[in-house]
Amino acid sequence: MKSFNINKGVGRSVEFKGLKAQYLFIFAGGLLGALIFVMILYMMGVNSYICLFFGSAGSSLIIWQTFALNGKYGEHGLMKVASKKRHPRFIVNRKPIRRYLKSKLNSKSIQL
DSSP states (O other), X not given: OOOOOSSTTTTSOOEETTEETHHHHHHHXXXXXXXXXXXXXXXXXXXXXXXXXXXXXXXXXXXXXXXXXXXXXXXXXXXXXXXXXXXXXXXXXXXXXHHHHHHHHHHHHHHO
């Protein structure tokens, strides 16, 4: 009788064929979207060979891009790139220095 190790990967991220974390969702969602697109084309009466071409080309592109993103950015890199785009590169302050000095001097005089 065979025995299997259960909970071998507790605490580790989910991995499937080398794809990790959010790339699995991109992969699955992309393939589902390609399938739905092909089904819509087929129901519209487009030639079946054209539907097959769009389905295979779209699926191949999704698979290729997902693995390329996984290799380039790693497990958490895509989230880091997205968060970096949301933050400003520079903090610009165009108020004159006198304005800050006046507000501090006024607050001290009121307390006296």
